[in-house]
Amino acid sequence: MIDQEFAKKLVQLNQESGNPIQRSFLAQAGFQAILDGKCLNPGHLRSCLDVARQLQDTTPGPEEPKAEEKLPNLDPSQPDKVYDELEKLAKGLRKEIFGSDKVPFPQWEAAVTWMQSEISQIVEKPRDREEGNALRLRFSELRKDLEVFFDRTVYLRMTTPSLEYPAEDGDHLVVGRVGAPKSHRALGRLTAFQYAASKQTGLQPVAVLIFVLSGLRTPFRFNIRTSEQIIGTKVAKTTLELPSAHPSWKDMVEVYDFLRWMRGNRKGLRNSTKVVIAEIKKAGGVPTEGIMEFWEKIAEAVNEKMGSDLTGAAARKRFGRLPHAIRRDLSQ
Numbered sequence: 134m135i136d137q138e139f140a141k142k143l144v145q146l147n148q149e150s151g152n153p154i155q156r157s158f159l160a161q162a163g164f165q166a167i168l169d170g171k172c173l174n175p176g177h178l179r180s181c182l183d184v185a186r187q188l189q190d191t192t193p194g195p196e197e198p199k200a201e202e203k204l205p206n207l208d209p210s211q212p213d214k215v216y217d218e219l220e221k222l223a224k225g226l227r228k229e230i231f232g233s234d235k236v237p238f239p240q241w242e243a244a245v246t247w248m249q250s251e252i253s254q255i256v257e258k259p260r261d262r263e264e265g266n267a268l269r270l271r272f273s274e275l276r277k278d279l280e281v282f283f284d285r286t287v288y289l290r291m292t293t294p295s296l297e298y299p300a301e302d303g304d305h306l307v308v309g310r311v312g313a314p315k316s317h318r319a320l321g322r323l324t325a326f327q328y329a330a331s332k333q334t335g336l337q338p339v340a341v342l343i344f345v346l347s348g349l350r351t352p353f354r355f356n357i358r359t360s361e362q363i364i365g366t367k368v369a370k371t372t373l374e375l376p377s378a379h380p381s382w383k384d385m386v387e388v389y390d391f392l393r394w395m396r397g398n399r400k401g402l403r404n405s406t407k408v409v410i411a412e413i414k415k416a417g418g419v420p421t422e423g424i425m426e427f428w429e430k431i432a433e434a435v436n437e438k439m440g441s442d443l444t445g446a447a448a449r450k451r452f453g454r455l456p457h458a459i460r461r462d463l464s465q
Contacts, residue, residue: 138173146178150186158185165283184282187275215334216350223345226326230319236348239459241299244346248298251320252311296324297338308339348462352387405443406451408435410463419452419464 143163147153154162162185166172224234231237238244272289279287293312300309313320323342331338340351352375375384412434413419420427428445435443452460 142173142175143178143182146175147182150179150182154182154186184279187279212336212350215336216344219330219334219336219341219344222326222330226322226345230322236346238346239348241343241347241349244343245298245300247346248320251317252313255311255314255317255320294324294328296320296327296342298342299339352384405435405439405441408438409443409448409451410455413452413463419460424449 140163143159143166147159153159159182162178162181165184166174166178166181169177172178227237228234238247276287276289279289295310296313298309298311311320313324315321315325323345326345327338327341330336330341334341336344337351343349343351375388409431412431416427416431425445428449432443432445432448435441435448452463455463
């Protein structure tokens with residue numbers, strides 16, 4: 134059949150070019166050859182490939198994920214499995230940026246402080262105005278040439294992803310964005326990783342960032358939308374989307390705990406509570422059996438270090454007030 138012969142010829146010429154193009158652009162070249170009715174004309178096919186190659190080379194997108202950063206096909210309806218796979222890649226990125234695959238910022242406020250420090254160090258690279266104008270002119274001329282060649286309206290768009298992070302505007306939760314240069318060792322890599330992982334997993338970019346920096350799994354998606362009201366006033370509304378169609382009270386508690394964790398404890402954790410957490414980690418986590426005996430030992434260790442009179446019941450209560458995600462990480 135002619136379509137099989139045509140496909141083989143197109144693939145062959147693409148490989149022989151020494152600079153093969155991506156599959157989507159190869160299909161576009163073939164489509165144009167079919168429209169022109171010159172499917173098996175090698176000279177015309179090469180012309181179509183050259184135009185498709187120009188289109189590919191002038192359609193920059195976000196940095197492709199590295200080979201070790203590609204995830205398998207994942208089911209977005211099973212967020213725990215998605216995060217488990219993401220953790221394998223996050224460890225490599227943490228080690229690259231921070232020198233260790235451990236979570237760098239257990240408290241989100243510390244992550245915000247770090248990001249603000251990194252953002253303040255961004256220096257805009259001076260660009261030659263004439264060179265920029267020449268590039269824009271080339272871009273415009275290419276679009277016009279493509280429209281003539283394909284006899285269709287052609288739109289060329291450059292995508293420059295920004296690093297998205299949860300931020301506060303007064304008492305409001307907003308999505309902050311910063312255009313991190315690719316050359317910035319930390320923020321540039323975070324931006325590329327965030328964008329690629331979000332596309333592969335279906336997680337929101339801010340959820341990817343929170344997980345990489347703090348190890349916390351966001352229990353919801355939030356969308357900020359500005360809607361036009363009947364009286365003509367624009368009002369921004371935020372919608373929280375839970376992974377369950379029928380959320381339980383436990384789901385709602387997780388949302389509350391997560392938001393409280395993001396806001397941080399403004400007064401700070403008590404020193405004795407910090408010691409409780411340290412002793413739980415030292416003991417290998419909260420067991421499923423021998424609970425009362427475990428908490429008595431924790432209280433005894435805390436009292437020995439702090440000179441306090443904490444009881445086992447009080448230590449257990451301190452643990453119960455921690456955000457759900459942190460309690461989960463401290464459990465065996």
